[in-house]
Amino acid sequence: MAKKQKTKDKSNSEDISVTSKEIIDDGEIQEEATDSIDKDVDEAENEEERIQELEEALLRSRAELDNAFKRNTADIEKAHKYGVERLLNELLPVVDNLEHALNNFSNDSTKEDKEGVELTLKSFESALDKFGIRPIYPVNEQFDPVKHEAVMTSKDPKKENNEIENIFQRGWELHDRVVRPARVSVIKN
DSSP states (O other): OHHHHHHHHHHHHHHHHHHHHHHHHHHHHHHHHHHHHHHHHHHHHHHHHHHHHHHHHHHHHHHHHHHHHHHHHHHHHHHHHHTTHHHHHHHHHHHHHHHHHHHTOOTTSOHHHHHHHHHHHHHHHHHHHHTTEEEEOOTTOBOOTTTEEEEEEEOOTTSOTTBEEEEEEOEEEETTEEEEOEEEEEEOO
16 A cells, blocks of 8 residues: 555656646746737837837928928029129119219200210119119118218217218118118218
8 A cells, every 4th residue: 555655646746747837838828928918019119109200200301391492482582582683783883873974064065965864864763663673862861770881970060960961872772682881971979
């Protein structure tokens, strides 16, 4: 009987060891399944983050493209609006020379000559006006450093400080941009 008991104990221990081995295997399977689920969840989260990053990058790219389009449109409008500025800078000396000619006619010159220069100057100014080019002629205005260039200062107690006393040369504006400031003398008391 002792032999049977020992044999029975051995078989029970084998059963127990098999059972514990099965339990360990089941635990590993459960761990592997949990690890697999965790990996799948992590991959799904990573994919969602990646999708979100790509969507944000797409939105930024669209915004950059939209801003570039708006900048280019504004640049084209400015080019059309201010494209004649270089030509104007070349033509302003011609206007100045016509004005000097009007102011410096001698007494010997005929009335027709003077009228011809006046008409030429007026037609030239009207052509400039059609393109948005206007003269700056600051009569009885306050000095504005954007539109006026002070060539000299003088004192006159009858006038206010910073009032324009005399105009030496007209200035010119192209739309709202000053192309050449008017040269003036300013009162400084």
